[in-house]
Each structure stands twice: as structure tokens, then as C-alpha cells.
Amino acid sequence: MFRMRIWAASTVAVVLGVGLTASALARQTDSPEVERHISAARDAAGTEHPRFFEYLCRAPQAPRPRPAGRAAARPARREPPPQSDWYAEPAKVFDNLYFLGTQSLNAWAVTTSGGIVIIDPLYDYNVEAEIIAGLRTLGLDPADITHVLVSHGHGDHYGGAEQLQRQFGASVLLSAPDWDMMLAGAGSQPKPTRDLDVTDGQTLSVGDTQLTFTLTPGHTPGTISTLVPVRDGGRSHVAALWGGTAMRHNAEFYDQYIAGARKFAAVAAEADADVVISNHAIFDGADEKIEALASRGVSDPHPFVIGEDATQNMFEMIQHCAEAGQARLAP
Numbered sequence: 001m002f003r004m005r006i007w008a009a010s011t012v013a014v015v016l017g018v019g020l021t022a023s024a025l026a027r028q029t030d031s032p033e034v035e036r037h038i039s040a041a042r043d044a045a046g047t048e049h050p051r052f053f054e055y056l057c058r059a060p061q062a063p064r065p066r067p068a069g070r071a072a073a074r075p076a077r078r079e080p081p082p083q084s085d086w087y088a089e090p091a092k093v094f095d096n097l098y099f100l101g102t103q104s105l106n107a108w109a110v111t112t113s114g115g116i117v118i119i120d121p122l123y124d125y126n127v128e129a130e131i132i133a134g135l136r137t138l139g140l141d142p143a144d145i146t147h148v149l150v151s152h153g154h155g156d157h158y159g160g161a162e163q164l165q166r167q168f169g170a171s172v173l174l175s176a177p178d179w180d181m182m183l184a185g186a187g188s189q190p191k192p193t194r195d196l197d198v199t200d201g202q203t204l205s206v207g208d209t210q211l212t213f214t215l216t217p218g219h220t221p222g223t224i225s226t227l228v229p230v231r232d233g234g235r236s237h238v239a240a241l242w243g244g245t246a247m248r249h250n251a252e253f254y255d256q257y258i259a260g261a262r263k264f265a266a267v268a269a270e271a272d273a274d275v276v277i278s279n280h281a282i283f284d285g286a287d288e289k290i291e292a293l294a295s296r297g298v299s300d301p302h303p304f305v306i307g308e309d310a311t312q313n314m315f316e317m318i319q320h321c322a323e324a325g326q327a328r329l330a331p
């Protein structure tokens, strides 16, 4: 597990597709304003979101220089990494929510009375082992997949959608701006055929279950953040999934990102969201929490149920990290 965590931390900048190098963090002296936001973010992160805080609040890294003449070139299709580098076991997390992710990327299955909704179907080379075989391992039938929600149009989240659309006839959902971005972009991952556009505040009802979408532009032009109702035995909870996390270091980005975090925090508060899930384990601690679930006693709390306060604290931390970034732009 320790090895896995190191791997996740060292490669997450690449996996997130934000064009950052994996070099050492930028060295700079932070202003008192930056320090104030980092300190407030650390307080908000508390003991619940420490890895997320370390990732999000660090100083921005220098962008990787592009060799001249390569800017418009289509990225070469690289050999997929060996399965031992990314494979993670599937796991049941709630009565109606299943983890189908890799060691660093989270994919989720929401089971309903009307079929299965997959959230963020990983890279194309992960989908057979993690999603299709993963569902079967958990006693579920991939033929029941009705919808595939892609939180945002980056290859690590949409890469498996094309196969699920083709093989199982699943409807694929992205926001209109992210359909446009994905379909116009180069990218080495297969692209699903344009299907359903998600709009702000829209809901998706599948059988007995309703997902609620909030558009939170920033990480991409039309990142979708989602509320998922989940059940643990007799108890109902609401999981909040912040759809795109890594930041870009420019003023316009920070304004959008902060506004998005405020908006989704309010939606999550209104719905009494008390669970945080993400599309990367470094942000929600899915790897550690799934380990804890395996040894959970009958009267133990559910490790993913962090409560409404800690859920809101995550959004406060996100805003302070972004405000720290914004303050770093000041001359």
C-alpha cells in the first residue's frame, strides 16, 4: 500500500493532465496573504483531507517546456503501462456505490433499480480489467450499464467511455463545453460519439436513483460536479463528487474555480452531503478508506461518511488553496 501511495503522489500531476512537470515544487517566498490562505486551508483540511491539502495548496510548478514544432502535433499513442503498475481490486463501498478504479484513478458504479451508472470510466486500457471484469467480480452485470457520466473531458476520465458506449449501448454524458473540448482536442484516447449534454442543475433519474449535476468550470470549461445518494444498511447519505480538481495558475482560472467551489458547496450543503468521493484517490483517500472498510466492525462508522461539517470543510480548503494561488499572482 505504501508503494502504491508513493506512485500515486509522484505521478498524479501527469495523470491529471495539467501539463505540470514532476519536478520539485517551485521555491518561492510566500507573501503574508498567501500564508494566511494556506494556514486557513490547513485548518479546514484538518485530519480529514491532509493529502488533498498537500497536493492542492502547494506552490505551482513550472510548465514543461514544449520542443519547438511539437505544439500542434498529435500525441503519439504510447504503449499502455503494465497492469501491475495500475491495477486495483474493485470494492463495494456503499449498498449502491462500487469502486472500480485503479491505484490512482477512481471510477464508480452507482447501482439503481433501472441499471448501472458508471462515473469516470478511466483510460481505455483500464476498462476491461477494472470496470467490466470488476463489475462481474462484484456480482454485477456490465450489460446493465445504462449511463456513463464523464466529469470532464480529460483522457484519464473519458478514455473508457467509447468501449462502454459501443459494447453495452450506454448513454454517455458530458457538459456541452467539455464535449466540444474533447472532440476538438488531439488526445490519444478513443472518443465516444456525442450523446447527452449535461446542463447546470440538471438531474438524471435512473430507476429509483437521482443524480444531481452542478457545472463547476475551472479545471475544464464544463466540469461536472455531482451529488450521489448512497445507502449504508438502513442509513441514507449524500456523496459529493468535485469533478475537476487540479488548478491552473492564471487569474481567470482562479476566479472560475473559486466561484465553482462556492456554488457546489452550497448545493452540497442544501442536500446535507456528508460523504466525499473523487475521481482520484489522492483527493478522497479512497484507497485508505476501502482498506478500512474491509476490517469494519458491525458497529463501526463508515469510513467514507465524514459528516456535513467535514464535507463543507473540504470546499473551504479548496477555496483557500485557490485564493492562495490567486494571491501568488499578485506582483
Ligand SMILES: [Zn+2]
Pocket: 016, 017, 152, 154, 219, 244, 245
Ligand atoms: Zn482532469
